[in-house]
Amino acid sequence: MQVKMILPALTEAKSPFWRPIKYHLFPPLGLATIASHFGPDDDIDLQDEHVEPLDLDDDPDLVVIQVYITNAYRAYAIADQYRDRGVYVVLGGLHVTALPEEARAHADTLFLGPGEDTWPVFLRDFRAGAPQPRYRSRERSLVGVPPLRRDLIKRHLYLVPNSLVVSRGCPHHCDFCYKDAFYAGGKSFYTQTVDAALAEIDQLPGRHLYFLDDHLFGNAAFASELFAGMKGMGRVWQAAATVTSILKPGLLEQAAAAGLRSLFVGFETLNSENLREQNKYHNLNRDYTAAVQRLRDAGVMINGSFVFGMDSDDETVFSRTVDWAVSQGIETATFHIMTPYPSTPLYERLQAQGRITSTHWDHYDTRHVVYQPMRLSPAALEAGYWQAYRDFYRWEAIFRGASVKSTWPDRLRHIAYAGGWKKCEPIWDLLIRAKQVNRLLPALEQVLASFGEPPPVTRVAEF
Numbered sequence: 001m002q003v004k005m006i007l008p009a010l011t012e013a014k015s016p017f018w019r020p021i022k023y024h025l026f027p028p029l030g031l032a033t034i035a036s037h038f039g040p041d042d043d044i045d046l047q048d049e050h051v052e053p054l055d056l057d058d059d060p061d062l063v064v065i066q067v068y069i070t071n072a073y074r075a076y077a078i079a080d081q082y083r084d085r086g087v088y089v090v091l092g093g094l095h096v097t098a099l100p101e102e103a104r105a106h107a108d109t110l111f112l113g114p115g116e117d118t119w120p121v122f123l124r125d126f127r128a129g130a131p132q133p134r135y136r137s138r139e140r141s142l143v144g145v146p147p148l149r150r151d152l153i154k155r156h157l158y159l160v161p162n163s164l165v166v167s168r169g170c171p172h173h174c175d176f177c178y179k180d181a182f183y184a185g186g187k188s189f190y191t192q193t194v195d196a197a198l199a200e201i202d203q204l205p206g207r208h209l210y211f212l213d214d215h216l217f218g219n220a221a222f223a224s225e226l227f228a229g230m231k232g233m234g235r236v237w238q239a240a241a242t243v244t245s246i247l248k249p250g251l252l253e254q255a256a257a258a259g260l261r262s263l264f265v266g267f268e269t270l271n272s273e274n275l276r277e278q279n280k281y282h283n284l285n286r287d288y289t290a291a292v293q294r295l296r297d298a299g300v301m302i303n304g305s306f307v308f309g310m311d312s313d314d315e316t317v318f319s320r321t322v323d324w325a326v327s328q329g330i331e332t333a334t335f336h337i338m339t340p341y342p343s344t345p346l347y348e349r350l351q352a353q354g355r356i357t358s359t360h361w362d363h364y365d366t367r368h369v370v371y372q373p374m375r376l377s378p379a380a381l382e383a384g385y386w387q388a389y390r391d392f393y394r395w396e397a398i399f400r401g402a403s404v405k406s407t408w409p410d411r412l413r414h415i416a417y418a419g420g421w422k423k424c425e426p427i428w429d430l431l432i433r434a435k436q437v438n439r440l441l442p443a444l445e446q447v448l449a450s451f452g453e454p455p456p457v458t459r460v461a462e463f
Helices: 020-024 029-035 069-084 094-098 100-106 118-127 194-203 220-230 243-247 251-257 272-277 288-297 317-327 345-352 378-392 395-403 408-422 425-433 437-449
Strands: 002-007 043-048 062-066 088-092 109-112 134-136 167-169 189-191 208-211 236-241 260-268 301-308 332-337
Touching: 002 029, 002 069, 020 425, 029 043, 029 062, 062 069, 069 088, 069 094, 069 100, 088 094, 088 100, 094 100, 094 109, 100 109, 109 118, 118 134, 194 220, 208 437, 220 251, 236 437, 243 251, 243 260, 243 288, 251 260, 260 288, 260 437, 288 301, 301 317, 301 378, 301 408, 317 332, 317 378, 317 395, 332 378, 332 408, 395 408, 408 437, 425 437
Parallel strands: 002 043, 002 062, 062 088, 088 109, 109 134, 208 236, 236 260, 260 301, 301 332
Antiparallel strands: 167 189
16 A cells, blocks of 8 residues: 655744744654554655655555644645545544544544554554544553654654654643643543663664653653663653652652753743633642752753743733743743634633634744733734743843853853754754754754763652
């Protein structure tokens, strides 16, 4: 069977603010995971439009397209083109799960939710000539799932080809999170076996890893056993975790001893009323400064995530957030305009209040305002968002953040990491055009590996 698997480009690529490096970081692991269910005689072509032009003139037996909200229109156009030629088209992903009735017009079969349990059933039905129009995931388990097809990934086109996911979902349920609907009808958080995760890590070349899990620390017992198994592998790696998990004693130190060097942390807002409003109770009454200090003590850099436009935000929120992040010595920050994704409690609440102002999915990219803010005008919110990026990544702010660090090596690493990410755009673009972005991976490894010895490991507390 000839199979074409496609990740269409996000349509924000047409924006003048498009940063190509963001979309040359990680390969499409979701499609590579689905591909593992095919047989050895199936011929699979996996294409990622972010890093290569698509070949749409072929005639496969089956086309599989992954749909996000900001690539939805592009995905539908590709699907329609193939279906017009009589090719069988399958659509899945977050947006399809959120809005199946919209997606139905562009597909022969829809997949709702993760596909570990439903994809083998579909393939059996498809080979028998009786595929169903819709498959919804119910049974959630990663036990026995075959390893993803890394042979289909064009490693040289990505800065971080060694990305992996060893768990699914998140144990928390924030109102603005797009993934709750994706995992509806079954477990919303589950993990691989530790042995399977370690086996996958062991097969990856080089030193650097990036865990794309929403919350790698979400199951403390699993994470502790994983980090114990990774200790001594000589890896340097990055991941994401919550403020709560950082403040718990033991697990962070164990991760650092196993090679953790950079962590994405969802601070989101400095306002407790905003946290309550968005059901992000696991951040309430948490000492953000203490969390930052624990990460610094463990030798772990921080990518802080912040969201603007919640109902308690006014025009002071931008400068207050940036000033706090810089004063804490946070190396990199990711800012977002609050975005009410379809099917989330946030969307339903704002829709009931008559505050949704656009359903043009291209604008649901956390860079545009698609609702009426409570204490800001849409123009002020967008302007403040862009100003926050400019202010945080000014050289003056980068040097001020670096000065918080106690040693010169830490200060230099801060400058190299923050400056390299935002101030070297021409270099990134040149390497991307030359298909050589992967050549900067050794430099990334060197920056991450330049940390001092982490503190001694203490026993992981039960939680």
